[in-house]
Amino acid sequence: MNNGFEYLQEAKRLQKCGLIEQATELLQFCIDNDVESCEASHQLGILKWGQHRFDEAINLIKNAIAKNPDVAQYRYNLGTMYQMLKRINEALEEYEQVLKIDPEHSGALVNLSTLYCQAGRASESEMLCRLALKNDSGSSEIWNNLGNALREQGRIDEALNAYSLALGINPHSVSYSNYLLCLCYQSSYQQEHVFSEHKKWGTLKNVSEDVFVKPAGKVKYPLRVGYVSGDFCDHAVSRFFLPVLVNHNRSNIEPYCYSNSRIYDAVTDKIKSLSTFRTIHLLSDDEVRCMIIKDEIDILIDLSGHTAGNRLTLFAKRAAPVQGTYLGYPNTTGLNTIDFRITDELVDPEGQQQYHTEMLMHLPHGFICYLPPESLPAILEPPCLKNGFITFGSFNNLVKITPKVIELWSLLLLKFKDSRLLLKNRGFADPKVREHYRNQFLSRGISEDRLVFCGPLNSSFDHLAAYNQIDIALDTFPYNGTTTTCEALIMGVPVLALKGCWHASRVSYSILSRIGLSSLCSTDQDHLLRNATHLLSDFDSLVKLRTSLRQAVLKSSLCDGKTLTEEIEQVFLSVVEKKYFQRQHSI
Known part of the structure; x- marks a missing residue:
């Protein structure tokens, strides 16, 4: 080879042929001998990243940047590595530097828009997406990111339109799940329409099932149950999953956990210590399916539905003899290959089966268990006693x-007349988001001085302590809170909720019923206003309720993980035995 370029090309060829050791040696030779050492460091960094040698990879890319700080692709790749490591x-910082070098760098615009959205800077995310679309209006990824940014600002109709445009470009993209999730928030759609859209997705994804038959005979115990989630980390889903x-x-x-998350934290460690743990986010569906078959999983449970990080396309390929869905999503998946969905009769009452492709399996004592943090803030007296006015609040x-x-x-x-409303969410760190919501209240006769917006706080402890600033929590509809309802109750704050017809609009009804407070759920707006009047007509009773709620929650079935798990295991045993029975009699 006569020049450095040929060395680099040869290293790429060796890498493509799987000759990693030889490629590594050649790139290291270039670095040591200052032959195209800048690009060699860059290439070797990418190679090391592929070997999961993350620190080495980052140091190599940083060395390349130190020698040539104005190469946008070096900084972009370093930013991507940092992003994947959270x-x-x-x-x-790296993506922002990329855009200083190349303001139209599509990858940096897309990734930076994602991070801005996750950081509660949704209006900035929207701006970057619109800038990227000027140069690439045919990118389904950019339209999807725009949908996410609009959704995080509460602009649902605009978000649905962006997702639809993304799907017009690529109907198999992640935008479909985002679109379906967003439908669940919109009160203007009938349940029949939402179900039809989920079924359309299921029809698109359903494949010809491989006949997945185990030898006929008795069921072997312990059953191997695999849980698949993108949230095996410090996330609401894991807090409800851990009691199980x-x-x-x-x-x-015998539990197996298949993690589709790039995040690894203390909660991940806890889950890993309680199960056979597999990381799958870098693997294809076919690779994960082979892993699950090799693990001899009897039941595979989806914990994500159509939320971020889901692997529903894996379930479409039937990776286990019995498949179910639970916990992470308030609706059908739309897949015929998922056999059942775990729920309860309060949250999915009679008549809901017609809106599910899965068989509904009702648990007798509620479908979730709330696991409060080990350290809880003290409950203070209702702030109305000191303020002289009522403070409503929502952290949804x-x-x-x-x-x-x-x-x-x-x-x-x-x-x-003198009441206030405290709204807390990370999105309120964005001035444009605050303005958007402030204007909506102003147009309905609510002056600015009656609204308090709060962004993210430093810790979960501080977040819970913020409930001490409100007298009564207001739940959202048609998509209720789950974590926020439980948090309010554990902090002694009563929750006023509207009860709808389907799962997402009945979660708070299920939760409140389990602590004997179903009366706080209303059937319509007038009923809710009457409930509020009744609750606020007796401050002594409000104080008594505030001081008693935490113990009522802790002693209720809402915090009884043992009973919940026993009931879930009964579901598992029954569906597996039924499956084996059917196969024995079909042979």
């Missing part, structure tokens, strides 16, 4: 605070 501030994992009877169930996701929700909350504020 070193967000460093990733942001902890309480599994290992004589009946912004996308759940729809115009119809704002309309009802405005009526409530108008009814109680």
